[in-house]
Structure formats: C-alpha cells, structure tokens
Amino acid sequence: MAQENNNTQMSEKEAKKKEMILFLSSSEEKESFLSKQNLKLLSDPLNDDNPITVQVLGICSALAITVQLQAAVVMSLAVMVVMAFSNMIISLMRNLIPSRIRIIVQLVVVAALVILVDQVLKAFLYDLSKQLSVFVGLIITNCIVMGRLEAFALGNGIYKSFLDGIGNAAGYGIILVIVAFFRELLGSGKLWGIEVLGHKGATMAESTGLYALGYENNGLMLLAPMALIIVGIVIWIQRSRNRKLIEEA
Amino acid sequence: MKWIRQRLDKIKEPFSKGKKYEKFAPAINALDTFLFVPNHTTQKGAHVRDAVDLKRVMITVVIALIPALIFGIWNAGYQYLSQIQEQVGFWEAMGEGAIKVLPMVAVSYAVGLGIEFAFAVFRGHEVNEGYLVTGLLIPMVMPVDIPLWMVAVSVVFAVLIGKEAFGGTGMNILNPALTARAFAFFAYPTYMSGNGVWVSEASELDAVSGETILGKLAAGTDVPYNTMDMFSGLIPGSIAETSTICILAGALLLVLTKVGSWRIIVSGFLGAACMAFIFNLLGGSYPNNDLMNFPWYNHLVIGGLAFGVVFMATDPVSAAQTYKGKWIYGFLIGLFAVMIRIFNPAYPEGIMLAILLMNVFAPTIDHYVIQGNIKKRKKRVKAQVKTAV
Numbered sequence: 299m300a301q302e303n304n305n306t307q308m309s310e311k312e313a314k315k316k317e318m319i320l321f322l323s324s325s326e327e328k329e330s331f332l333s334k335q336n337l338k339l340l341s342d343p344l345n346d347d348n349p350i351t352v353q354v355l356g357i358c359s360a361l362a363i364t365v366q367l368q369a370a371v372v373m374s375l376a377v378m379v380v381m382a383f384s385n386m387i388i389s390l391m392r393n394l395i396p397s398r399i400r401i402i403v404q405l406v407v408v409a410a411l412v413i414l415v416d417q418v419l420k421a422f423l424y425d426l427s428k429q430l431s432v433f434v435g436l437i438i439t440n441c442i443v444m445g446r447l448e449a450f451a452l453g454n455g456i457y458k459s460f461l462d463g464i465g466n467a468a469g470y471g472i473i474l475v476i477v478a479f480f481r482e483l484l485g486s487g488k489l490w491g492i493e494v495l496g497h498k499g500a501t502m503a504e505s506t507g508l509y510a511l512g513y514e515n516n517g518l519m520l521l522a523p524m525a526l527i528i529v530g531i532v533i534w535i536q537r538s539r540n541r542k543l544i545e546e547a
Numbered sequence: 548m549k550w551i552r553q554r555l556d557k558i559k560e561p562f563s564k565g566k567k568y569e570k571f572a573p574a575i576n577a578l579d580t581f582l583f584v585p586n587h588t589t590q591k592g593a594h595v596r597d598a599v600d601l602k603r604v605m606i607t608v609v610i611a612l613i614p615a616l617i618f619g620i621w622n623a624g625y626q627y628l629s630q631i632q633e634q635v636g637f638w639e640a641m642g643e644g645a646i647k648v649l650p651m652v653a654v655s656y657a658v659g660l661g662i663e664f665a666f667a668v669f670r671g672h673e674v675n676e677g678y679l680v681t682g683l684l685i686p687m688v689m690p691v692d693i694p695l696w697m698v699a700v701s702v703v704f705a706v707l708i709g710k711e712a713f714g715g716t717g718m719n720i721l722n723p724a725l726t727a728r729a730f731a732f733f734a735y736p737t738y739m740s741g742n743g744v745w746v747s748e749a750s751e752l753d754a755v756s757g758e759t760i761l762g763k764l765a766a767g768t769d770v771p772y773n774t775m776d777m778f779s780g781l782i783p784g785s786i787a788e789t790s791t792i793c794i795l796a797g798a799l800l801l802v803l804t805k806v807g808s809w810r811i812i813v814s815g816f817l818g819a820a821c822m823a824f825i826f827n828l829l830g831g832s833y834p835n836n837d838l839m840n841f842p843w844y845n846h847l848v849i850g851g852l853a854f855g856v857v858f859m860a861t862d863p864v865s866a867a868q869t870y871k872g873k874w875i876y877g878f879l880i881g882l883f884a885v886m887i888r889i890f891n892p893a894y895p896e897g898i899m900l901a902i903l904l905m906n907v908f909a910p911t912i913d914h915y916v917i918q919g920n921i922k923k924r925k926k927r928v929k930a931q932v933k934t935a936v
Contacts, residue, residue, distance in 0.1 A: 512694055518734035529709060534712060 331338055338463040343469030345540065349531045350473040352543060355441040361525040363433050367490050372426055373433065374471025376419065378464060380411045380437050381446060385463035387411075388451040390443035395452075396421030404447045405438065412437045442470055476529045555579055562929035576673055601716075603864055605679040607806045611682055612787070612858065618780055619787035620644035623691045626783050633643065644889035648786055651686035654695045657686075658702045666711050677716030677864070678706065684762045684858060687787035688851065688899075693738050699916025700734075701727040721906045722865045723898055725855075732899065749927070759784050761850050761888060761896055766835045777848040788851040796855040807861035810870060811877035813858035819847055826889055855898035865906040871919075872912040880905045 299305050349355045352409050356474045387407050388395075416434045419427035424468040426435065437443065446466050482488055487495035487509070496507010498515070537543045559579060622636070624644030628635045659682045667674040685702055709726035712721045732739045759782070772782055780790025788862060803809030823843035827905035831841035847853065848913075859882050860866060880901045887897025 303775075512696075514697070514738070516700075516734040516737055517736055518730060521733060530712070531708075 299473070307374065308439040330368075336461055339458060340465040341511070343462075343465040344472060345469075345536070346543070347467045348473065348536075349442045349445070349466050350470055350529065351536055353442075353445070355445050356470055357526075357529070359433055359436065359440060360470075360477060360523045360529060363430060364478040364481050364525050365485065365520055366429075367475065367478045367482045369426060369429055370474040371431060371471070372419070372423065374467065376415045376434055376473050377437055377440065377470055378467035379415055380408060381443055381463035381467040382460050383463070384408045384411050384443060385446060385459040386456055388447050389454060389456045389459035392418055392452050400452065401444075404444065408443055408447075409438050418512055473529065473532060476532060477525055480528055481519045481525060484516045485524075487515050560706070602676045602679070604806055607675050607804050608680045608801065608858070609683055609796075610817040611800040611806075612687065612792035614796045615787040615854065616648075616683070617792060618790040618793040619687060622646045622780060622789055623647050623786055625779075625781070627691075647691050648686065648697055651685065651689065651693075651698050654698050655685045655702050656682040656707075658699045659706050662703065662706045662711070666715070672715070677710070681705070681723045681727075685727045688724065688728045688785050688787055688854070690739060693731065693735075697731055697735055697738060698770075701731040701871055704730045719844075719864055719866055722735070722859050722862045725859055725903055725906075728899055729903060759850065759896075761838075764841055774842075774845055774848065777845060778912075785851060785854075788854040791848045791853045792855045796856050799863065801857065807857065808863075808866065808873050810862050810873040811866060812857055812882075813923070814874045814877030815860055815881040816847055819852055819885045820844075820877035820881070821878075822882045823847075826885070842875060846885055846888070850896045851898045852881070852886070855902055856880065860902050865909060867909040867912045867916075869913050869916040872909070872916040875912050875916075876905055876909055 318343055343349060346352070350357065350537075352508070353359070359373065359377075363369050383439070384407050388404055391403070412435060415437070419430070419434060446462060449463045454462070479489070482490075486491060487498065495513065496505065496509050498505050498509040503510075559576075621640050621644055623629050624642065624647070625635055627647075628640055628643055632711035642836040656678075659678045663674055682702075685705065686698060689698060689701075705723045706726035709721055709723040710716065713719045728739075776782055778791050780791050780792065798807065798812055802809045802812065820843055823841075825844035826839045827843050829842075830836065833839050856877070860877060867873050880898070883901035883904060884896075887900055889896055891897070
C-alpha cells in the first residue's frame with residue numbers, strides 16, 4: 299500500500315517533469331532552425347555587438363597574433379571551435395551547475411576544449427602552432443569566451459548558445475583578420491606569406507615591385523601598439539557609420 | 548589694404564550661405580581670417596576680444612622658429628659640402644640645404660593642410676590653425692635625407708591619429724609634431740637613426756663621420772667637437788635641432804610674447820642639468836661609460852633637448868596648465884630625457900620620448916596640483932573659522 303502510494307507520487311513528479319521538458323522544448327521548437335532571431339545571433343556580433351570593437355573584450359590576443367594574416371585566421375578558427383562547443387556544453391549543463399562554482403566549471407570545460415584544439419594544431423599545423431605558441435593556451439582566459447558563457451550560455455538553449463558562440467567568434471575573427479591584413483601588408487609587405495608588394499633585395503637595384511621605387515616596410519606595424527591603433531581606427535569608422543553605437547557623453 | 552579686402556570679399560561671395568560653394572566655406576574662411584583679424588564681436592557678457600587670436604599666436608611660434616630653420620638649412624648644406632670640399636661658401640651651403648629642406652616643408656604643409664581642410668569641410672567646422680606650427684616643426688625634427696613620402700606618411704599619421712581622432716586642435720593628448728617623429732622613428736628606424744642619416748648622402752660618401760654626438764657617445768667613439776661647436780650648432784643632427792643659439796633666440800621671442808611658458812623652458816633645462824650632474828658624480832665609478840661622464844653642461848646643448856624643451860614641451864595644448872604643474876612637467880621632461888639618453892643606447896636621443904611620456908601625464912599632474920590647492924584652501928578656511936569662533 300505504502301509502495302503503491304510512493305509509486306503514484308513518483309509518477310506524478312515525473313509527469314510534471316515531462317510537462318516541464320515538453321514546455322521548454324516546445325517553446326524552443328517553435329522557432330525554425332534559421333529563424334530571424336537565430337540569424338540575429340549570428341549577425342549581431344559582426345557589427346552592432348562586436349566583441350572587440352563594441353564590448354572591447356579579447357583585446358590582448360588581438361594585439362598579439364595579428365602580425366600575420368595566417369596566424370590570425372587560424373587563431374580565430376580555434377576560438378570559434380572553442381566558443382561554439384563550450385557554449386553548447388555549458389548550456390547543456392546550465393541547470394546542473396551550482397551557481398557558486400560555475401566559473402570553475404566553465405574554466406574546466408573551456409580548458410579541456412582548448413587543449414584539444416592545441417593538440418590538433420600541434421599535430422596538423424606544427425609550424426603555425428609554434429608561432430601562435432602560448433596564445434592558443436591563453437584562449438582559456440580570453441574574456442570573450444567567459445563573457446559569452448556567463449552572459450548567454452547560462453541562460454539559453456543549446457542551439458542558440460551554439461549560434462551565439464559561432465557569431466561572437468566570427469565577430470572576433472573579422473576584426474582580427476582586418477587588423478592582420480593591414481599589419482602584414484604594411485609591416486612586412488606580404489599577405490598570407492606571399493610577397494605581394496614585390497621582393498626587397500639588399501639594395502634598391504636588386505629589389506622588385508614597390509621596393510624598387512624606394513618603398514620601405516613600416517616597422518611600427520609589427521609592434522603591438524599599431525594593432526591597438528588599427529583597432530581604434532576600425533572603431534572610429536564603425537561608429538561614424540553606425541551612429542547608435544556612440545555613447546551619450 | 549582696402550583693395551585686398553575688397554578682392555577677398557569678391558572671392559568669398561560664392562562661398563557664402565546659400566550660394567554654390569557653401570560647403571567649402573571653411574577653406575576660404577581660413578585664408579580670410581589668416582590675412583585679416585575677423586571682426587567678430589562678443590554678443591553676451593563683458594568679454595573683451597583681443598586681436599591676438601589663435602592664428603596670431605601660432606604665427607608668433609612660426610616666427611620664433613625661423614632662426615632655427617634658417618640655421619638648419621644652412622647647416623644641412625654645410626655638413627654635406629664640408630665633407631666633399633675644403634671651402635664652403637655661405638650661399639653655396641644655403642642653396643644646397645634649401646634643396647634638401649624646403650621640399651620637406653612643402654610636403655609637410657601640403658599633406659597636413661590638405662587633411663585639415665578635408666576634415667573642416669567634412670565636419671563643417673572652421674579650419675584649425677594648429678597645423679601652421681606643426682607643419683613646420685615636423686620637417687625640422689627629421690633627418691635631412693628622409694624620403695619625402697615618409698614625411699608625408701608621418702604627417703598623415705600625426706594629423707589623423709594624433710589630432711583629428713581626438714577632436715582636432717586643442718583636444719590632442721600628444722604633441723602632433725612629436726607624434727609624427729615618433730611614428731617615423733619606430734616605423735622606419737634605418738632612416739631615422741644610426742650614423743648614415745644625419746649628414747646628407749653620408750652613406751654614399753666614403754669616410755664620412757655622420758654620426759651625432761649622442762650616437763658617438765653611445766658607441767664609445769671620440770667626439771671631435773667642443774662645447775662651442777655644440778652650442779652654435781655646427782654638428783650633425785636633425786635639421787633644426789643643432790643650434791642652441793638660434794633656438795634660444797626663438798625662446799626669447801616666445802617668452803617675451805608670453806606664447807611659450809618660461810616655467811617649462813627653465814624647469815626643463817634645470818631637470819636635464821640636475822640629472823646629468825648626478826650622473827657626472829656617479830660617473831667616476833663607471834669610467835668606461837662615455838655618456839655618464841659627458842659634462843652636464845654639454846648635455847644641455849647637444850641633441851634635440853633645447854629644441855624639444857623650447858618648442859615642443861611648451862605646446863599649450865599638451866602641456867600642464869597650472870603654474871606648479873608646469874614646473875613639475877618641465878623638470879621631469881629634462882630629467883627623463885637625460886635618463887633615457889644614458890640608460891638606453893637604443894634610443895640615443897631621449898627628449899622625444901620624454902616629452903611624449905610627460906604629455907600623457909600632464910593632466911594627472913594638473914589634477915593633483917589642483918587637488919592640493921583645494922585642500923590647502925579648505926584648511927585655511929577651517930583655520931579662519933576656528934579663530935573666528
């Protein structure tokens with residue numbers, strides 16, 4: 299008799315749970331896969347809500363690995379993988395994580411993913427991973443990753459979190475690529491490692507392309523301050539085109 | 548005079564409100580107010596308008612720069628010709644120098660004013676007159692042989708990033724002329740430092756000692772100049788920085804017209820002298836360090852120290868504003884300049900970095916001076932209240 303009673307209680311609880319789950323999933327399923335809102339998650343970080351130029355997060359790696367275009371692209375892909383999956387995993391666990399230790403849990407997840415990415419890079423792109431050196435490991439501390447986990451993944455569903463991760467990493471990547479484009483082109487006269495401005499020989503007579511006319515590479519572009527200045531210029535241009543980003547003084 | 552005025556009014560007509568070229572009004576207004584003091588009157592309040600507006604102030608600085616510029620032109624020619632021939636005539640040297648220097652001045656003004664005019668038209672404000680001085684200063688602190696396009700790029704950087712990004716004349720944190728030089732220094736180091744750039748075509752002439760005194764000291768070689776040479780400026784260096792006499796003549800004009808602050812100039816030299824003197828005292832224990840043992844009075848007359856302290860540190864926009872702050876600001880510039888010279892052989896001349904550094908700190912200095920003053924006055928009021936009670 300007692301057991302029966304217990305059973306009915308259990309089933310009542312389960313039924314409620316099922317209802318909750320159904321409610322939750324149905325509310326999520328109402329939207330199509332690439333609905334307007336979901337697309338906004340992808341497109342917003344590219345301009346209006348860019349993690350670097352608007353939220354001013356992840357500046358450190360934007361300065362450190364934008365000397366060459368190749369490194370910047372690989373870095374942004376690495377960040378994209380880490381962000382998409384960490385957002386997904388944390389979103390999956392969001393109801394299980396006690397909020398007092400959530401930062402530690404987030405760190406563990408992110409660190410595990412970063413190590414995976416690092417190992418893959420070491421296995422398949424050894425030279426580049428040497429060049430990126432410590433900065434792949436430092437994705438763990440990248441403010442954008444933690445910021446999106448805290449601000450988005452902890453409060454949203456899996457698919458949305460995944461899109462948010464992709465979108466923000468793309469927003470980060472696009473700035474990285476813009477900065478790296480100018481730094482590599484003006485700093486070392488190359489793009490993707492190819493000498494696009496001609497070859498610089500020991501003397502002017504031995505040089506080709508622009509160098510034969512007396513052009514010189516801009517050494518300042520190779521130094522970190524110039525990355526900051528280029529990011530500043532990007533912000534300047536972006537805000538003069540997109541007036542709603544300008545804060546009230 | 549009246550004739551010029553009438554002509555100008557005629558030219559200005561299509562630019563006035565509602566006419567065809569209204570958009571380009573700032574450009575023509577800049578020329579107009581440059582020639583004539585605008586007859587603005589203050590509408591409200593009891594403000595007296597002086598005829599000496601910003602344009603007249605800037606022109607004073609340009610006039611103060613002219614002795615140093617003329618000497619720089621002559622010295623550029625002299626340093627070059629004296630390497631290849633025995634006797635160098637005055638006009639010969641002037642001609643040779645002018646060929647090298649004047650194109651740089653022209654490029655600097657053309658590019659800089661072009662950007663200024665473009666921004667004025669685009670943003671719809673009047674042309675800022677700050678560039679009158681900056682445009683002359685930039686070529687004056689460059690080496691003779693720097694390619695013209697590098698001057699142009701540096702000017703673009705200084706005006707865009709150093710000034711317009713902050714809101715134009717009067718808003719910049721850093722001195723624009725030094726921003727241009729710092730940009731060129733870090734971007735094209737082989738053209739801005741070393742022993743082949745200070746004398747024209749030194750790298751192509753054999754056996755030319757084109758090194759600056761600071762470069763020689765840092766490298767530990769003998770210095771073939773005496774104090775008088777350094778004071779008068781017959782030494783290799785950036786175009787207009789060598790002659791301390793001419794710079795002091797300019798400084799006199801700046802101080803007499805109160806355009807430049809004498810507090811900054813005096814404290815700047817004082818700071819450099821103090822620091823160099825301390826290093827002289829310490830120098831006994833480092834007999835191999837030529838820079839440390841270089842007499843302190845020589846430190847004041849070599850390199851760009853005098854030029855920087857007189858013409859760049861006194862820039863009213865980027866300098867400290869309070870009297871006490873000016874003393875601290877100038878003193879630290881001199882101190883840091885000598886410190887960078889002696890401790891960092893990679894930067895033989897420290898004045899550029901010292902001024903830029905103190906530009907950044909000038910608002911902080913002002914803040915603490917003002918806070919200190921407020922505290923002092925509060926204390927005084929308290930004491931008065933107490934005695935009254």
